[in-house]
Each structure stands twice: as C-alpha cells, then as structure tokens.
Amino acid sequence: MALKIVKGSIDRMFDKNLQDLVRGIRNHKEDEAKYISTCIDEIKQELKQDNIAVKANAVCKLTYLQMLGYDVSWAAFNIVEVMSSSKFTYKRIGYLAASQCFHESTDVIMLTTNQIRKDLSSPNQYDTGVALTGLSCFVTPDLARDLANDIMTLMSHTKPYIRKKAVLIMYKVFLKYPESLRPAFPRLKEKLEDPDPGVQSAAVNVICELARRNPKNYLSLAPLFFKLMTSSTNNWVLIKIIKLFGALTPLEPRLGKKLIEPLTNLIHSTSAMSLLYECVNTVIAVLISLSSGMPNHSASIQVSFSRHAHTFSLKYLGLLAMSKILKTHPKSVQSHKDLILQCLDDKDESIRLRALDLLYGMVSKKNLMEIVKKLMLHVDKAEGTTYRDELLTKIIDICSQSNYQYISILVELTRLEGTRHGHLIASQMLDVAIRVKAIRAFAVAQMATLLDNAHLLTGNTQRNGICEVLYAAAWICGEFSEHLEEPMATLEAMLRPKVATLPGHIQAVYVQNAAKLFATVLRGQEGAPADSTVAQETSQLLIDRLPLFVQSSNLEVQERASCILQLVKYIQKLQQKDVEVAEEVTALFAGELNPVAPKAQKKVPVPEGLDLDVWINEPPSGSESEDEGRKSKGKAVFAKDESRHTKPRYTEVDEKELAKRREVRKAEQANNPFYIKASPSSQKVYQDGVGVEHIPVVQIDLSVPLKVPDQYVKLEEERRERNKADKKKKKDKKKREKGEKGRRRRGDSGPESEEDITPAHMVDIVTEEMPEWIDLRFISPLILLSLSLAPHLQVCDIQGNLQDGSQVVVSVIFENKCDSFIKSMEFNVLDSLNSKLQRPDGAGPHDGLIVPFQLPPGISNEARFIFSVQNIVMPQKLKGTLTFIVKTDDSSTHEKLDFKLHFTCTSYLITTPCYSDAYSKLLESGDLKGCSLKLEGVNQPFHHLLARICFHHHFSVVERIDSCASMYSRSIQGHHMCLLVKTADQTVSIDAKCDEPGLLGNVLDEIKLTFSQC
C-alpha cells in the first residue's frame, strides 16, 4: 500500500504539468493542433485516476486549453470533483476551472450547491474566498436562491476579506434572484459605513450598479453617499459615488446645488486625473440640471480641465465633456475655439470627429466665416474619405445657417475631386439662390463662371458626382438670367459640344435654360437700338447648336431640344421680317418661383363652414378607392384651379379671426402631448384619449366662430330676467385633490382614473421621484383637481357659488406649500361646448386669466372665476392649466399645473325654501316626472340623513313627519326638484320628481354616491 503511494508520487513527478504543456505547445509550432489533441488524450487518462493531485493537474491544464479555444465542458464533472477536494491548492484549481467554463446550462452545477455551501462556512477564510470568487462567475438562479441566505450571513463575517467578497457577490445574486434584494438591502446599506474601506468600497460598487438600473429608488441614500464623498479617501469609491451623483442630479435638482462645492474642492485638491475627470463630468451634469447655471463656475472648472486635457492625451474625453457644456453654456466653450481647432490636426480620427462635432455646435454669425475658412483648409489636407465626407457635410450644414458668402464656399467645394456630395452641394445652391433674393446677382455671376469652366469639373464624369453642380448652375443662370452681365457668353458656354458628354438630366436642364437665356438675350438686343442682325445671329447660334441635343439618346433632352429648336426657327423667321419678338419669347418663361416656407400651409386658414375632417362624399368602399386615387391624380390641373378659386375667400377673414385661430392652435398644441414644446414631460407619447377629447374644441372654432357669442349674450339675458326673482344662495362644492398619481399611472386605480388621465400625469413622474414631498390628501369628489407639482402649489379648496342665470362662480384657494415665492399665476380652462370660462372683453377664447395676487411661501389666497353653463342636465369636467413662476433666490422657473374642474349636477341646484301648500300644488300639477332610489344599509339617524342631503345636495326640508320627509330644491335654470324620503330598518327609499328627468337621474346618482362613501 505504502509502496503504491510512493510509486504514484514518483509517477506523478513525470506527468506533464501546466508548464510542460505550455512548453510543449511552444515546441510544436508546426503541428500544434495535433500535439494538443495528444495532450487532451493524456489528460483524459489522468482524469480517470483516483489520485486527486493528478486530477487537479489535469484540470489545471484544461483551463489553459480552454483559453486557447478548446471546449472542455466534457470534463465538468471532474472539475466538480477537484472543487470538492479538501486541499486548498486543488480547490482553487477546481474553482478557477469552473469559473472559466461553467455557465447556466452546465448541468453538473446543481451538484455543487452543497459543496459550495460547505466551503462558504469553512473555517479557512481562503476556502470561503475562493468559493465566493468562483460562484461570482457561474452563479445561476437556482444557486442564488439556495445560497442567498448563506451569503447574507457572510456579509457580517468577522473577517473583512470575506465581508467584502460577500457584499460584492450579492449584486450577482440580486441579478439572478431579485427577490433577495429586499431582505438584503438593509444590511447592504449598513455596509456603506463598514469600518473596513474594502468592504465600504464593495458596498458602494454594488449600490452604484443597482442605482444605475433604477436611480430614483436610491435617492434616499443620497445623504449617506454625500457623507462618504466628503470623508472617503479611496479614489475608486469617490469615482463611483461621483458617477452615481451624476445620474441622480437630473432627478433631484436640490442635490446638485449641494454637490457643487465639495466637487469643486475635490477638483482643486485631487491629483488623480480619473477622479478629476469624473468630478468635472458630474459638475457639468449638475449645471445642466440646474439650467440656471453658474457660468463662472463652469468656466473656471473648464479652463483648468482643458489645460489638463491638453497636456495629457485625454483630448477625447475633454471634447466629449465640452459638447455637454456647449448645450447649456455655449459662451464658455466659445473661448476654447482655438484649442478645438487644433484638435482637427490630431492624428486620431476619433478625436478629429469629436472636434468637428463640437465646432459645428459652436458656429455663430460672428465666427462663421472664420470657422468655415479653417475647415476649408482642413478639407484640402484631410485624408481618408470618411473623414473628408464628414467634414464636407458639416461645412455645408454650417453654411446653410447663413447665406453670406455661402455661394462662394459652395463653388470652392466643387473644386474638390472625388467627393460624393455633388447632389448636396447642388441642392444647397438652388436653395440659397431661390430663397435669398439679395444674393441672386452674386450667385448668378458665380454660376456663370462655373459654367464657363465646366470642362474642369467634367474631367472624369462617370465616377465624379460633382457634375451635379452644373445642374444647379445651369438652372440658376437660366432662371435668374436678368442678373447676368454677359448672357451671350453664358449662352455660348451652355451650348458647347462638350455638354453632350454630361448625364442626360443635366443636359435637359441645359437645353431648357438655354432657351430662357435666349429670351433674355433677345430682349437685351432688341431693347437697344442696335441692328437686328445681332439678334438674328443669336438665333442662328441656337439653330446651329441645338441639333446636337436633338440627336441625344436621352428622351427628355431630345424632346426639349426639338421643341425649342422649332421655336427658335420660327422666331428667326419673324426676326427676318423685322418683327419684335422679345416680349413674346420672355412671356414663355414669365413668372417667378417663390420660396414657400415649410410652415406656410398652416397660415392658410380653413374657410368658414369647411370641415376638413368630414367626408365630402361618402368614402368609396373596397376596390373603388383605387380608381378614385388614379382619377384624382389625372385631374391634377383641376385641383389647382379649385384652390385658386377659394383663395379670395380667405382674405375675407379678418385679422381678429386669424388671431383667434392662432390662439386656438396654440392652446391645442400646448395641451396636446404630441407636441414636444409644451413641457419637457409631455414628450412621452401617452394616451389617445386626450386627442379624442380635444376634437370638440376644434369643431367649435371651425364651425361657430363669430356668430355664436351674440346668441350666448341673448340667451343669458333672457335667463337672467327669468331668474331675477330667485334668491341667491350659496352652494358648496368640495373637491378632491388627486394624490396617488404615481400609482394611478400604473393602472391599479378606481374607475374614475381612466377619465382623469391628463397630460399632467406625465409631470407626475417628477413628483413620484421626490416621494417625501408628495402630499396625499383625499377630500371629496365633487370637484376634481389633479395636481402635478405638489411641492410648489396646492389648490386647497374650491367652492361653487351660484348666482343668477347660467353662471357658476368657482372660488379657488391657492396655497403655496413650497418654500419659494410664486408669482405670475395664470388660470386657464379649456372651454367645452357647454361650459365656458368668462373672460374679460377683448380676450380670446383661449386666453388665461391672471390671478390677481402673488404668493409668498406658506400663504394662501382665494380667487374667483365665473363660468357660464348652458346645459345643466349632465355633470361635466373641464380641463385646465395653471401656469406660474417659482422664484427662488437665484433663479426662477416656469411651471405648469394641470387640473380638472368637476361640475356635478348637484352644484347646479340652489337651496330654495318652499312652503308645503306650494309644494303640494307643484306635485299635483302633473308636470313632474318621477323616479325612485333605494339605499340599503344606512344606519344613521334620520335627521343626520336629511342634514346630509341638505348639505351636500342643496335641498331644503319642506315637511317632516316621523321617518318621512319631503324636500325641495331648484336648479339655476328653474327646474323644480322634489324628494320624498322614507326610512325603515336601515333602508332609505327616495321618491323623486322633477320636470327634467335627466337632471333628476344624475342628482340621484350623486346622492347615492354620497351615501356609499360614508
């Protein structure tokens, strides 16, 4: 037995170990694969032996082969064997091999659970450490679930070496088994303050990774991190924390202000470039989130930074950071223009491209020429097509911001060979020449030279896209030929035989524009008292040259050329008879192309009575629609005529109306979440519902504009007279402030929430992320307000007061709950067909009302708004917006609050006393229609019940006998409403009568709701 052990041990000495394997592979460079396959056979033999040392050696070699790309998964079971050795040496080899080649679908992993658990609780800290390291690489959901508790225990191990590994591996466990996060989080948080810096660092690492996935959940840890940031000296930890703050500041602006100072301190004190860079990056993020900014700060930081960036090869990162600053503080970047221009000379293409991006953003009117000149220099020097093309596009983009000297730059660009941007340059030339009248003369002169030198451009036509430019040149010269100094010379240039080598579509333009030029030339020659022979010579020139084009293989060229040739021949005949033809020839090309702004169509108002959304004819079904499409294409000429006929009608619409319509559109856009500019939060494309609700508004403004107000005035006057006898009574309304918005967004809300979703809910994301300030309150459902900016302002109470006629007075109490000054409040409601906010004379239908006071912090005040209501049968909701300015010490921000006003039918009732004899007469008259309601399970005294109806629903008691009472109320439009309330055994039955059944039904529903809520 002993002999066998010795023998085994001696044998083992001559087994190949890892070094031998490596050496062997290096000695068999020619037949490496063959050598390795023999090695693998040997390894397979070794793995069959009982000796664990031999197995471990084999596994070690396999790990190396795995790196070279050999699949070793067949040895997975042997790896597990080696892992479970009691010796640390072998265990480590086993775990290393496992970490290199185990993954979730390795089936032997499930055999390891108990072994790993045993190792985790081993008294030897390195056994535990090696197990944790290995596990971190191959942890599966099953392992995570089974071992989560063991690892959690290790997080409070006495040895920091184990603690830090246990903390770190928790992140992997969270990823595979998310349920473990909740129980482990408190302990993880605790580890942020561990006495050992390594453990601390591990905890910071884990939380930063978690926070990256979902930053807002970790806002509450900000103070802890803040403390760590000011106390820690570990640069790695600092970098992690600062990066985390960079992600948190956009969510919580107040954090940013606090950060600026410690960050600036770090920037000045640290010697570590990496830390410096992350600090600067976060400062930039902070400045951007504050938006108001502290330009001096940023400038100073940046100067120090760019100096460093210059000395080290960190330009790339510097440029990246600058492009962030550029978005908010263009001026501070401006001063580094020279530095950035230098970067264009850099050898590194990624740096050059970054610099180019930056320059593009920096261009202003003042420095445009300078930058473009520099860029032009670089175009000449630039190598590599991608970079040069990029450069060219950027130049053109930059230039299109300004017209000055643009043309000459474009002409200059055409001299470059081998660019693919001929099309782009051509279209830009056309664009500028058409758009800018002032530049046409200059452009035409440049184009004429270009045409004259056309042979330079066309050297190698086929692969050179630049000849596209000639297309633009010819067209510009023809169209604006009146600016030409020597039209004759240009005409000559355009008719050179060489032109025939150009692509067909360019030739076509040449021919057509030659005709235009011809017209101009004729006019010039006939206008002067010169001899007519000159004019005839011109015609002769055309007649001589055009046949070349008539023979062209391109159909369009051919067609145009022959057409024009005949025309010129005819003209020549006339000329020979001394007829002045110039006028008629120019008439051929009369009319000027005017540029049309992309938004121009919107400025054309829709004529009165025309509803574009309504079908003029019923839509044809199925296959017919295709035919329609074809027909209408064919009748394009008619379509044009039609639009001309309608044109005069537009002019009848007066200025006022136009202004109104503009307002409508603005309001519509502001409330439409699909328009980005309204508020940053509305960028989220949300629900279709809003769009649908908006449709009525549009229809009003299209169909009933100016006439309607008169009708309204009359109606109101009539009603006022009718109701003069009525006594004024106040009615109370309550409102519910909408809290719990965040949760509503996720959809687990009551039936109301569906209707109540407004664009405001997108703002809610902000409030949701600042949980400590959300003030959740629930008062009463009658008037509904959805508040999106709870920290700033709270509309605390609304009361509806009814006066005469169809007016409703809504009192709103504005309470400032934040600690900043609020001013310039503007209250606006989107009118519906039925309810309108009364605005002062002269205000448009979508103007807001200015709230006549400002609010210092903590102060509340009341404002009243009058609404006119036409139909009171149905309850209604109005959407509105409150805009206001929040003023803090150093900045002021514009905020918006969306809310809903909920007019219930009850709010149209006025408590009116009635005598019993009048009451019985009313009932006898037979005009009233009945309806009844039964309430069960009401266990309150009868007089409470009556008081409740009186208070909430504006009724008065007429008569009461025992458990039976009659009640009366009257609507603002004079509807009578009578109730007979009886109670017996917790059941309340209400018999009601009213001359307006719809109103009655709604009021009864509301009564039912009141009792269901108590």
Place this chain on the structure above:
Amino acid sequence: MIKAILIFNNHGKPRLSKFYEHYSEDTEQQIIRETFHLVSKRDENVCNFLEGGMLIGGSENKLIYRHYATLYFVFCVDSSESGLGILDLIQVFVETLDKCFENVCELDLIFHVDKVHNILAEMVMGGMVLETNMNEIITQVDAQNKMEKSEAGIAGAPARAVSAVKNMNLPEMPRNINIGDISIKVPNLPSFK
C-alpha cells in the same frame, strides 16, 4: 461592470482571458481576435479608449486598453465604469503582477497563467472591482501561496525539484522579453490608496 479582461501579445496570442459573461469557446476566440485587430492598428500616442467592438455588447460597451512592451491589457467595460478609473486599475494590475513575479515579463504570464488568474481574482470578482489597493492584494495572494506551499509540504518537494531541472534544460528561457517600461508615463500612480 467589467465584461471581460483580455491580455494578448503583439501578435494577438492570448495570454489571459477572463469573461464575466458566458460565451462559447469559439465566440471567445473571435472576440479576442477582433479586439486584437481593433487595438493593434492604433498608434502608440492616441487615446486609450475605443468604442465599437462588435462582439461584446456593441455600442453600450467600451474597450479600455494599455500597451506595455509586448503585451496588451484590454478591459471591456460598460458605461457604469469610469474610463480613466479603469486605466488606473490596469496600472495597478500590472504593478501587482510586477511585484508578485519580481520583474514580470511575458514569459511569466505564459507559464503561470493560473497565478495571474489568482491575482486577478483578488482584484476583480465577477466583473466588479473588489480591491484597488495593491498592498492588500499582494498580502492576500501571498497568504494563499503560503497555504499552498504548506499543503504541498515534503510531498511537493520532488515535483518542485523536477520542475526546476526541467527549467534548467531550457535554452530558450531567457528573460529577455521583459515587459520593460512598466512605468509608462501614468499621470497618477498613487491613484488608489
């Protein structure tokens, strides 16, 4: 998160590969080849960041690398890592190797890849940075090596002797492929205390 750590030489031969996400062996080789291709064509004096490796993660990830004499050290990381921080980490890694192998050279990495793995395991665990303090790393590595030696005990002696003899016979073993200029100008050596 660190997605992968690769060390290869100027010819693209892998000296160490550690992937913190699972790939098949073939894909791993492809990634190494591609990374080598990207990194090796860059000049010496350009920035150490590279975007756009196709295989590991694409645009989300960056390659951060340093080139020491004959070896490239490449870390593939996602956006949560600080680029310059990782550069410092590479420096710490190389300095640690230098201490552990006493004047490290490519041959050390070739023959002792298992040791390199063990050192790396004390620095980076499952793609997360475990320790950045060089002294701490060395202490832990030494302690483990000591344990290994004590376990081998007398039984390990013959094996070591044989190994020494084998090494003696090797003419091609000169330590001339020194990693050499290990202190390539780094802005901040004491970056991680």
